[in-house]
Amino acid sequence: MEQPANLFEQQASNRRRSFWLVTGFVLFFAWVGFGGDIAWYLMSTGPGMEARSDYAPHTVPWIGIIATLIAGSVCWYSWKKGAERVLWATGAREILEPATDGERRLVNVVEEMAIASGLPKPRMFVVPDADPNAFATGIEPTKACIAVTEGLLGALSREELQGVVAHEMAHVQNFDTRLMTLLAAMVGAIALMSDGMGRMLRFGSFGGGSSSRSGGRSNDKGGNPLALLILVLWVITLILAPIISRFLAMAVSRKREYLADATGAQFTRNPMALASALEKLDAAGEPTHTITKGAAHLCIVDPSASQLSRKEGFLGDVFSSHPPIRMRIARLRGMAYQQVKLESAG
Amino acid sequence: MGIVLLVVVVVVALWVMSAYNRLIALKNQVANAWKQIDVQLKRRHDLIPNLVNAVKGAMDFEKSTLEAVISARNKAVSATGGGVAQVAKAEGELTQALGRLFALSENYPQLKATANIQQLQEELTSTENKVGFARQLYNDTATSYNTAQQQFPTNLVAGMAKAAPAELWAIEDSAERAVPNVDLKMN
Numbered sequence: 001m002e003q004p005a006n007l008f009e010q011q012a013s014n015r016r017r018s019f020w021l022v023t024g025f026v027l028f029f030a031w032v033g034f035g036g037d038i039a040w041y042l043m044s045t046g047p048g049m050e051a052r053s054d055y056a057p058h059t060v061p062w063i064g065i066i067a068t069l070i071a072g073s074v075c076w077y078s079w080k081k082g083a084e085r086v087l088w089a090t091g092a093r094e095i096l097e098p099a100t101d102g103e104r105r106l107v108n109v110v111e112e113m114a115i116a117s118g119l120p121k122p123r124m125f126v127v128p129d130a131d132p133n134a135f136a137t138g139i140e141p142t143k144a145c146i147a148v149t150e151g152l153l154g155a156l157s158r159e160e161l162q163g164v165v166a167h168e169m170a171h172v173q174n175f176d177t178r179l180m181t182l183l184a185a186m187v188g189a190i191a192l193m194s195d196g197m198g199r200m201l202r203f204g205s206f207g208g209g210s211s212s213r214s215g216g217r218s219n220d221k222g223g224n225p226l227a228l229l230i231l232v233l234w235v236i237t238l239i240l241a242p243i244i245s246r247f248l249a250m251a252v253s254r255k256r257e258y259l260a261d262a263t264g265a266q267f268t269r270n271p272m273a274l275a276s277a278l279e280k281l282d283a284a285g286e287p288t289h290t291i292t293k294g295a296a297h298l299c300i301v302d303p304s305a306s307q308l309s310r311k312e313g314f315l316g317d318v319f320s321s322h323p324p325i326r327m328r329i330a331r332l333r334g335m336a337y338q339q340v341k342l343e344s345a346g
Numbered sequence: 347m348g349i350v351l352l353v354v355v356v357v358v359a360l361w362v363m364s365a366y367n368r369l370i371a372l373k374n375q376v377a378n379a380w381k382q383i384d385v386q387l388k389r390r391h392d393l394i395p396n397l398v399n400a401v402k403g404a405m406d407f408e409k410s411t412l413e414a415v416i417s418a419r420n421k422a423v424s425a426t427g428g429g430v431a432q433v434a435k436a437e438g439e440l441t442q443a444l445g446r447l448f449a450l451s452e453n454y455p456q457l458k459a460t461a462n463i464q465q466l467q468e469e470l471t472s473t474e475n476k477v478g479f480a481r482q483l484y485n486d487t488a489t490s491y492n493t494a495q496q497q498f499p500t501n502l503v504a505g506m507a508k509a510a511p512a513e514l515w516a517i518e519d520s521a522e523r524a525v526p527n528v529d530l531k532m533n
Binding site for chain 1: 375379383386464467468469471472475476479480482483487
């Protein structure tokens with residue numbers, strides 16, 4: 001079997017990426033913080049500043065220290081509570097005792113897939129949303145959570161539901177959920193920070209007190225090129241960070257969908273069921289309102305129902321969190337064909 | 347020269363260690379996968395009396411079929427704890443008896459009206475699936491264990507790890523290959 005080697009590689013790569021994601025995230029916050037400190041320091045000690053009555057060089061880099069501490073806390077919090085926060089944000093409720101036939105079926109199907117994948121049984125959640133969609137989250141496979149919308153329970157047959165749950169279990173097994181959950185938390189944090197810092201910049205809390213601001217600016221003009229360069233770089237990072245982080249989340253997600261489809265098909269040995277489930281999800285087309293943009297990359301199909309995720313080619317590739325559904329269905333059909341061929345040959 | 351020899355010895359020792367540990371890990375995985383099958387089979391055996399009770403009233407005329415299911419179930423229960431081939435054979439017979447029962451149940455539309463039949467049907471479907479997936483996991487794990495211990499050069503360490511090929515759960519009968527379609531509802 002080729003699968004295990006491939007699987008371990010995938011797990012190792014996801015662990016590595018999670019580590020670099022966290023490191024990069026902290027470094028980015030540190031740069032934003034300490035960069036701000038340096039710019040402030042250079043401006044507050046710029047030419048002509050010493051002569052002023054309110055001369056106060058910015059010597060303690062407290063912005064940097066605070067930003068790094070915040071980044072560390074966000075990482076720690078994402079690790080500990082990221083999965084819970086994602087679930088909370090979608091308003092999902094846990095199935096403790098299955099109440100309806102649909103829930104009982106879901107619990108059974110999840111148990112079946114836990115057996116097929118050899119993983120512990122994950123916790124199950126239902127999202128109150130009529131649009132069919134599903135996602136998995138959790139830092140460790142032992143603490144995984146699988147959530148499906150009410151619409152999904154109603155729309156899919158048993159086998160199709162099995163295909164979707166298998167796809168989610170594949171994400172859990174590959175450690176995709178760890179990377180994705182961390183990403184979801186961090187994309188949110190970066191967007192928040194970028195907004196906050198941008199507001200700080202606009203209201204001009206730089207250059208000391210508000211009274212010295214206008215004076216400081218005019219003195220600085222053409223003054224210290226290093227200060228200006230750092231400031232420009234700093235602003236550019238702030239503007240680009242939310243965009244880059246979202247692109248990163250999308251790029252990471254797109255590649256993983258094909259693999260999770262394939263691994264899921266390996267669990268059920270029934271690629272056609274997932275293919276027909278994807279067709280139904282595609283046909284539903286309504287956006288999943290309860291799932292916000294920050295968690296879009298966690299879902300089995302793009303919850304924003306944008307036209308882009310149906311497009312192939314460059315645009316569809318760069319601007320969507322999921323590969324085109326047509327392509328995924330085509331690949332699954334290919335697998336089914338291979339399977340039939342093998343069986344009729346054997 | 348001495349250093350080169352030392353390095354070679356250390357590298358070989360490290361390799362032997364990792365190959366040995368891999369075989370042991372796989373062996374335990376196979377044992378664990380087999381335990382999983384056991385759990386699901388027990389569930390299956392527990393559900394069958396419920397099934398027979400639920401359909402008995404409606405299918406009174408099919409006594410022989412119902413008795414065949416019961417006796418196949420009892421044989422399967424007594425086979426648990428035996429070897430892979432023995433369990434596989436008993437469970438295969440049970441699957442066939444169940445298949446006949448489900449086929450016959452199609453002649454009894456009143457079953458649809460029986461209370462709990464939908465829930466029972468879901469439980470049965472799930473149990474059949476769980477047995478199937480547990481078997482699939484066992485066969486996959488056993489295959490990678492067998493491959494690992496037979497491939498060169500890991501086979502040199504296989505004796506040390508007391509690795510013996512694990513028996514696969516073979517399905518001889520083609521009728522049994524298809525997962526039985528549990529459908530007590532008439533369409």
